[in-house]
Amino acid sequence: MNKxxxxxxxxxxxxxxxxxxxxxxxxxxxxxxxxxxxxxxxxKAIVTKEAVKLRLDADVLxxxxxxxxxxxxxxxxxxxxxxxxxxxx
Numbered sequence: 001m002n003k004x005x006x007x008x009x010x011x012x013x014x015x016x017x018x019x020x021x022x023x024x025x026x027x028x029x030x031x032x033x034x035x036x037x038x039x040x041x042x043x044k045a046i047v048t049k050e051a052v053k054l055r056l057d058a059d060v061l062x063x064x065x066x067x068x069x070x071x072x073x074x075x076x077x078x079x080x081x082x083x084x085x086x087x088x089x
Contacts, residue, residue: 049076 028036064071083089
């Protein structure tokens with residue numbers, strides 16, 4: 001049984017692949033490493049961060065969140081500066 005495609009789901013800019021297209025395709029691991037890195041998702045950071053659960057006073061948390069986007073990064077920067085002053089980092 002040959003069904004007609006739903007015209008609402010047909011995308012002229014992204015047609016269904018033909019057998020020829022599949023035969024011409026190359027697997028990602030078959031590409032040069034430099035190109036693979038560009039085609040994969042977000043690159044891994046050199047220094048990664050660790051997720052932790054931290055309990056803060058409600059007013060402290062509200063003030064940090066009110067400071068806008070990036071408040072978690074600012075917490076990290078503040079803690080780092082405090083540890084630097086104490087000679088621990």
